[in-house]
Amino acid sequence: MKKIIWIIIFVIxxxxxxxxxxxxxxxKAPNIIVSLSKQEPDPVEPGKQVEVSFKxxxxxxxxxxxxxxxxxxxxxxxxxxxxxxxxxxxxxTSQEDKQSVIVRYKLKVAQDAVDGNHEIxxxxxxxxxxxxxxxxxxxxxxxxxxxxxxxERFVTMPSVTAxxxxxxxxxxxxxxxxxxxxxxxxxxxxxxxxxEIIPFSPLGSTxxxxxxxxxxxxxxxxxxxxxxxxxxxxxxxxxxxxxxYSDVLNKNYSRRSIITIVVGDKPDLGVTLERTDxxxxxTSGNVVLxxxxxxxxxxxxxxxxxxxxxxxxxxxxxxxxxxxLDSDDFxxxxxxxxxxxxxxxxIPVQLTYKDAxxxxxxxxxxxxxxxxxxxxxxxxxxxxxxxxxxxxxxxLIIAVGYYYYGKKKSKK
Numbered sequence: 296m297k298k299i300i301w302i303i304i305f306v307i308x309x310x311x312x313x314x315x316x317x318x319x320x321x322x323k324a325p326n327i328i329v330s331l332s333k334q335e336p337d338p339v340e341p342g343k344q345v346e347v348s349f350k351x352x353x354x355x356x357x358x359x360x361x362x363x364x365x366x367x368x369x370x371x372x373x374x375x376x377x378x379x380x381x382x383x384x385x386x387x388t389s390q391e392d393k394q395s396v397i398v399r400y401k402l403k404v405a406q407d408a409v410d411g412n413h414e415i416x417x418x419x420x421x422x423x424x425x426x427x428x429x430x431x432x433x434x435x436x437x438x439x440x441x442x443x444x445x446x447e448r449f450v451t452m453p454s455v456t457a458x459x460x461x462x463x464x465x466x467x468x469x470x471x472x473x474x475x476x477x478x479x480x481x482x483x484x485x486x487x488x489x490x491e492i493i494p495f496s497p498l499g500s501t502x503x504x505x506x507x508x509x510x511x512x513x514x515x516x517x518x519x520x521x522x523x524x525x526x527x528x529x530x531x532x533x534x535x536x537x538x539x540y541s542d543v544l545n546k547n548y549s550r551r552s553i554i555t556i557v558v559g560d561k562p563d564l565g566v567t568l569e570r571t572d573x574x575x576x577x578t579s580g581n582v583v584l585x586x587x588x589x590x591x592x593x594x595x596x597x598x599x600x601x602x603x604x605x606x607x608x609x610x611x612x613x614x615x616x617x618x619x620l621d622s623d624d625f626x627x628x629x630x631x632x633x634x635x636x637x638x639x640x641x642i643p644v645q646l647t648y649k650d651a652x653x654x655x656x657x658x659x660x661x662x663x664x665x666x667x668x669x670x671x672x673x674x675x676x677x678x679x680x681x682x683x684x685x686x687x688x689x690x691l692i693i694a695v696g697y698y699y700y701g702k703k704k705s706k707k
Contacts, residue, residue, distance in 0.1 A: 324423050326355030327386070329363075331415070331433045332397065338438035341473050342406040344374070347435060349417065351386065352395045358386040358421040363398050366416040370408035370437065374401045402435075409511055410438045410474030410543050442472035442542040444479065447514060449554045455652070457560040458591050459525035461498065464556065466517045466536070470509045476540045479506040481517055484535040493534055494527035495556065521556075529559040529592040529651035559652045563590035564597075564620075566644055566660045569627055574667050579610060579633040584644065584662060586617060587625040592651045594620040599628040602643035602659070606636040620648075640664045 332350040339345035351363060361383040367373055381398050388394060402415075412434040418427040447469035456462040464483075470476050482503040485493050498520040509515045538550045565587040573580030588594050597617040601609050615628035634640045642662040649655055 324355050325353055325358035325361075325386070325421055327358060327361070327419055327421070327428070328352045328354055329417060329419065329430050329433070331435070334435055338436035339404055340440055341370070341404055341408040341410075341437060344401060344403055345435065346399055346401050347415070349398045349400075349433075350395060351383070351398065351419070353386045353388055355388065356423075357388055358423060360384065360422045361386050361419060362421075363419045364417065364427075365400055366418065367402060368416060370405035370413060371402045371415060371435065372405070374403060377401055404437055407473055408437050410442070410472065412436050438542070438544060438546075439472050439474070442474065442476055442540075442546070442548060444468060444470055444472070444476050444509070444538060444540050444548070445550065446536070446538075446552050446554070451556055455557045455559045456521075456523045458494075458523055458527040458529070458558060461520060461522050462556065464519040464521055464554075466519070466554065468506075468509065468515045468517060468538070470511055470513050470515075472542065473511050474543050475508055475510055476542055477508040478539075478541045479509060480504075480537075480539040481506070482537045483519060484537065488533055488535060491532070493532055494524035494558065495521045495532070495534070496524075498522050523558055527558045531555050531557045531652070557652060559650060559654075560590055560592045562588070562592055562594050562648070562650050562656060564594060564646060564648070564658070565589050566646065566662055568662050568664065571664065573632060573634060573664065575669055576635045576637065576666050579631065581629060582632050582642065582664065583627050583629045584642075585625060585627055586620065586646075588620045588622055591622055593622055595649045595651070595653075597626075597646065597648040600645040600647075601630050601632070602645055604643065606634060606640050607642060608633040634664065634666065636666060638666060640666060 328351070330350050330352075331347060333348040335346045335348075336343075349363065349365075351361075362380060363383055364380040365373075366379065373379060377400055379400075383396055383398070386394070386396060414431075415433050415435055417430045417433055419430070420427045445468070447467045449464065449466045452463045452465070466481065468479070468481070480503060483497070485495055485497070485502050487493065500519070502519070504517050504519070506515060506517070533553050533555055536552050536554055538552065539548070541547050567585045567587070569583040569585035571580060571582045573582060584599065586597065586599065595618070597620050598614060599617060600614040601607075603609055603613070610631040610633055613630070615630070617626045617628060620626055632642070640663075642664055644660045644662055646658045646660065647656070
């Protein structure tokens with residue numbers, strides 16, 4: 296009797312042990328656990344292909360006629376040769392040989408996919424269940440190789456800044472990435488660039504701007520107000536700018552670029568009459584022109600030419616090369632002229648030169664030359680009278696008379 300009881304107890308324990316292995320969660324049923332075990336490459340770039348591996352583990356009873364299927368949606372699509380459904384067949388339990396299986400798919404990522412972890416939908420079905428079991432939280436990592444935020448263009452208003460004047464610098468940033476970029480810091484390096492001093496200071500704010508984010512493929516303008524030093528030399532200045540930012544996966548980036556701001560001003564060249572010995576009509580004489588650089592920028596390759604007209608003829612060279620004329624400095628050019636007319640004669644003067652930034656200029660100015668009558672010129676003392684000539688003539692007459700008088704006297 297005792298032997299029969301022990302046999303019954305052994306059978307009961309064996310049945311309980313078997314039930315413990317084959318019954319989980321939903322009782323005596325398969326328990327398929329699906330994980331995305333691998334993606335190659337990791338991460339994948341937009342527009343590229345990726346191979347994803349799904350691992351199916353069975354922690355329940357044996358699954359019969361197991362079918363696994365993915366349902367790719369944007370930004371993923373199956374390659375043409377791939378089938379979304381895979382028939383796996385039987386997937387055993389931990390007591391059997393085949394407890395897990397790997398299923399692989401090749402997918403194409405959309406060219407405009409944004410960076411981030413994108414969900415891939417999947418489901419499975421067995422004979423043990425009447426409907427599909429949908430799976431969640433399966434994600435594929437997408438990230439561009441390098442999230443580029445760069446200067447698309449820049450402009451200063453005005454385009455050329457005079458020493459001591461203000462200018463507005465507008466820098467347009469472009470997000471070339473397919474995802475949002477954030478925590479953007481844009482700074483101007485207004486210290487020395489090598490050995491060159493940058494003659495600009497910020498106005499109204501610092502030399503750094505902070506932007507919270509910029510949308511993918513978007514442009515964002517950033518403005519700085521600057522003032523040029525009053526003693527800034529006219530030339531083009533290269534200003535380094537630093538850009539720091541992060542992508543949605545919190546990867547940090549930094550970039551360095553160069554922009555250029557031109558310092559210069561419109562030349563202010565004056566032409567006046569320095570001196571002359573030409574005061575009356577129908578006479579010739581020298582005229583000296585005074586050339587004054589009254590502007591803040593230097594002038595180079597200055598050439599002066601007197602243009603002839605009906606009242607004015609140039610005797611000899613009609614051009615004079617002056618060359619460089621610094622700011623707040625002057626030079627002269629001398630010409631010999633023959634003039635005719637009444638009261639005043641306008642001397643047309645053509646000036647050609649380059650400014651400090653090698654911009655060509657060509658101007659025509661008129662210098663007034665006042666003419667007097669002979670009597671006015673004598674009265675003003677600008678023209679000597681002919682008394683000396685008359686004295687000489689009288690002396691000659693007396694000498695001739697004395698000569699003939701002596702000769703006649705000697706004959707007698």
